[in-house]
Amino acid sequence: MKQNNMLAMILAGGRGSRLHDLTNKVAKPAVSYGGKYRIIDFPLSNCANSGIDVVGVLTQYESVLLNSYVAAGRRWGLDAKDSGVFVLPPREKADANLNVYRGTADAISQNIDFIDEYSPEYVLVLSGDHIYKMNYANMLKEHKACNADASIAVIEVPLKEASRFGIMNADENGRIYEFEEKPEHPKSRLASMGIYIFNWKMLRKMLVADIKNPESHHDFGKDIIPAMLNDQKNLHAYNFKGYWKDVGTIDSLWEANMDLLDANNELDLNDSTWKIYTEDVTTLPQYIGADASIRNSFITQGCLIEGEVQKSVLFTGTTVNVGAKVIDSVLMPGVVVEEGAVVQRALVADGVRIGKNAVVGSADSENIELVAKRVKGED
Amino acid sequence: MKQNNMLAMILAGGRGSRLHDLTNKVAKPAVSYGGKYRIIDFPLSNCANSGIDVVGVLTQYESVLLNSYVAAGRRWGLDAKDSGVFVLPPREKADANLNVYRGTADAISQNIDFIDEYSPEYVLVLSGDHIYKMNYANMLKEHKACNADASIAVIEVPLKEASRFGIMNADENGRIYEFEEKPEHPKSRLASMGIYIFNWKMLRKMLVADIKNPESHHDFGKDIIPAMLNDQKNLHAYNFKGYWKDVGTIDSLWEANMDLLDANNELDLNDSTWKIYTEDVTTLPQYIGADASIRNSFITQGCLIEGEVQKSVLFTGTTVNVGAKVIDSVLMPGVVVEEGAVVQRALVADGVRIGKNAVVGSADSENIELVAKRVKGED
Amino acid sequence: MYDAFGIINPSSRQIWVEGLEDYRSIGAFSFLGRYRIIDFPISNMSNSGIDRIQVYIRRKPRSLTDHLGTGRHYNINSKRGRLQVLFSDHHQEHDIYNTDISSYADNLESIELMHHPYVVIAPSYMVCRIDYAQLIQTHIDSGADITLAYHTVDNAKEAFLSCNTLELNRQKGVLGIEPNHGNAKVRNIFMDTYVMKKEYFIDLVKKAQSLSSMYTLSDIVNLACREADVRGFAHHGFFASITDFKSYYDANLELIDFKSAMNLFDDEWPFYTKTNDSCPTKYYETAAVTSSVISNGCLIEGSIENSVIGRGCVIKKGAVVKNSIILSGTIIGEDVHVENQIVDKMAKLIRVKEIIADPENPGYIRRGDTI
């Protein structure tokens, strides 16, 4: 806090229901990605690397795993003296009943007392389920330089996809004069990434007013940002260039993993100046057997590979036995592919066992097959 | 976990309403005690010193401060690789609505999935609002030696007070054959301290059955322990000797602080082999002014004493200005006693300012005066 | 289990691993790609419930102090427990007074401050899985003055030649400690691991000092065998003593075999190490890897066979790595063939295309060398 006077709040309450069985037991931000990470490692590591000390994580749905995961702030070095990751679920108050968060803005509103404890000058609001690397310190620098009341990170999207996003229309100095949620005829290609820097005093006032507004959805995009534009506040668009992905579906999650095999992938996880930190799982080293064959794949420690792996991403502690084939697939932590089994164009959920000689997925399927339950093999 | 296979769950949901204004903003376990501690530091430090790695803290009421306080497991060294303090408020589940904890047993029931993640052999259930030092490893050793299904820590209380407690009637080997909640005519002086060790598999079964029982209060004392006795389970009474205090009222909180001034006090906070750990607040050293007079008091770092202090306990960052007098009192963190003011037989809440020449409390009052709001002084 | 504190001992002057030891102490050597050798004794202690551990450092402290930190990654409670690094006052490389005994004597105050009745002393240069709680319990139950752990081997003629051996009677009483002269196949190799009462240990240190400034702990324990009740404790499972160049090479290669590795590893007995937050390893289209142990953060385009690859190595197209141990951050250039080598950290093997040694005498490439 001393360095930059900015506190971060990560909205991590999404159910991620389009990820089907993957989010039965874990909230979307805790879904595994990239061999050894969870999605929320990205905003948390970005915070750590940007010099942010205090991070609140707003959780909601079935969050025991997410809660205990992020509570261990040491994973991102966020456990120094005046530092910490704080899990903030909805809670019972002296003067109100236990409530769920009604919208993104309400989640912040319900935690005004938490933020006030630190009395930061700036509050950074993030989403817990996006994959990207961003230096929020640079965004803050621009925010200050523009004397903005709020800054919103935006990324250029193809015009034809723009109508799926919240679009910011800004002048040549980056000052936003209009915001359109999923416009039919988008006027620009600058999509909001759901990353905001607010001057806390100003935001606090707006939130207090918003709580009392019975018409409000208590949402940043639908209510707070339009209200700020209405009030002639100085809203600044911060242009982000680089890899950014919202993995909302099984196909896009699979795709985001496959992006890591692309030699031109902008998300360089090997960059030692901006590491993504994650849980330090105690595992064996990565063991490659005598008959193994591995090509074009991304494999992490704790894996035991005795079969064939092609164009795949294998997560911590997966096993591919002799004669098994894994092609164009993503194997989540602890998956076992038994002898002779074939896995193709599939995303296999945590701990699932693919039995001997079983066949899962196919080379020419349109969608990626999600395998969330044990697949029986031959005896 | 590796060392003893025991996980601890601390029940920290108490409102502590008899502590009046002290618990308006913080839950009872987070109330300050002993100059630099909070009550929950005691069970947490006991866990750390007993070699317990994983602690769940079950919070409920208005717990933002308690949550963020205990989440920083580093305070008790509970932040090593496979270690942690996990805040467990009631939460929304895929198959149920957001619920409050209905009783002590229900709080554990609702977190069966959390405990299962660690698959411990034993679960230690503690209360978050008692002040005492206990080596739970010794209790576990006895639990194992007796082949018990559950062990309950008991302390001898004077017979005339016994009817205020849950009384355990046990045979000469410590096997409990009867439990009476607040009996009118107690048969023994062994009062339950609310500290339990359970074999997890057995407890898990009982809790699953208890959830479905519509007649149950979902409470350990009222339901689980009687049910276990009914089932002829081996319940063992673990005899504890030493200081133990439940600080339920302003008077007893004041008294517990005053106990620290007693040279024969059993709660030796200076014992370097069983330290009580707490938040490491960044403060100045303790400054004593040229005209100060301090006798029979307990004073911590960050205090500035320029006046007179007698038979009092002064918490972190309190100030006693020139000519002020503090007698028989407890000053919570950040209290300021301005020039010439007199504080006597009072408990002054966090951050309260006692104005110039103001007089608070009196030497001959029956009860201790709780001062929770600024006291205006002369200009 | 708060009955004992632990001491991790550095290797003595008599032990030297050519090449690698120029840059760090043996405890800080990389092992199986992701570990350091000292991870094994410290994890063994942590898993045995020992959370006060003193690590003695004789020379080249940086690499080891960096790796150890405060010991949180060994699951040691950072308040109750403590991983303490202690230095000798005689830190000159070739000072004859630089013995383990002199290190203890220089830090006697720290040892005396421990309020545990027993001490377990284990070496920083041996790899095994051992439950010290069981060792301590055996020691206490037997009533012995000192208990020494040993491992019986049947290849003492050609291996463990820098180790000591225990001569035992039928009751497992230790008759003496003597060097392995390589004149018998079957020997009880002394694991340089001791349990005794803290006070007994302090007395031994003082006695050793009064007898000779060059005495080591094993010297004085050997002497003690004459009068005291010194007993042996047999260890089973994987055991490697990293006390010369060949033993380092062999121990790594032996554990490449998954079945051998299962004699060391156990789900219930984690070996902790310090994470480097490297990303997973990337295999390219042209990669061909068999029978190897690969660390994270590598980029692999070439062929690897029967080797251990450290963190963040780059194996370029056409490169062949065989029967080798490649330490972290090394680059093996295009079409470079490396066989029977230990390649130290951050070397660049790019110009010379064939670097092949005799399998019996593996080669060594220095730290940071460009070849």
Place this chain on the structure above:
Amino acid sequence: MYDAFGIINPSSRQIWVEGLEDYRSIGAFSFLGRYRIIDFPISNMSNSGIDRIQVYIRRKPRSLTDHLGTGRHYNINSKRGRLQVLFSDHHQEHDIYNTDISSYADNLESIELMHHPYVVIAPSYMVCRIDYAQLIQTHIDSGADITLAYHTVDNAKEAFLSCNTLELNRQKGVLGIEPNHGNAKVRNIFMDTYVMKKEYFIDLVKKAQSLSSMYTLSDIVNLACREADVRGFAHHGFFASITDFKSYYDANLELIDFKSAMNLFDDEWPFYTKTNDSCPTKYYETAAVTSSVISNGCLIEGSIENSVIGRGCVIKKGAVVKNSIILSGTIIGEDVHVENQIVDKMAKLIRVKEIIADPENPGYIRRGDTI
């Protein structure tokens, strides 16, 4: 603020604090009861947004490495940031090659690995509050090659006699660095604090080595003043240089006055230290304490006046402590009168009843002594 990394420099061979320095380096000295001197430069760096800090250690590493740990207590992110302890290869006490330059040269690889363009070098033996971010910004804005921090004093005839001074022109250009000869009242005391580009620093280290094996950083910077643009940066507020026995004593006593202390302390600029988890201090019925700074964990039955009392001290009934600095764990026995003394850690002053020195030449009681 990731533009600069920090270096904390040990005191050079020319500086020596009688007594205390036998047991630890100056950075590890207890200060005002609860701090160590090194807490000040490290907190200054941490508060300035510098989270990669190298601490160089010349001798007696234990006390300092114990205190520093991984730096979490200085609010340094344990992943992104790093508090790294580095050792010199010339660690013999009286080795003439044991200069700061040789420490840097021995660890040049670690310095080169830093990916920050600037370096801030600060001493481990001075106490002040300084915003290095402002110093760096001033340096960058001015376009100077090197910027040196100084503090103007008007008592240079009787104090700061082990320090260097800066000779400045009207544009704050540094003409040279020279010892304080004590021949003028007003002097610009050099705070042994430098900012420059990392590459410039590495060049200076190499150049110093090529010119003389005994050159220190200040020697080579003094030389550089002839050609390079070297500028001064004035510091205001509390400043103490702990470079001899008297300066240590005086700096502690000066800060007993709450108003003086407010020139050093600031709510917005925390000075971090390592907690010892001591309980509050207990004052008994017979205690009489005035004008003093008291640490936690003490038991006070006697009288204390104008003194600094360290952690866990016991002041018995009838004892009198006056104008003294008592380090942690010391016992002052019944009716013992201690005046104008520095009493080192864990001493027991119980038998001799009067230990009084001349105020101008305060006495020193050794660590652990029983008197």
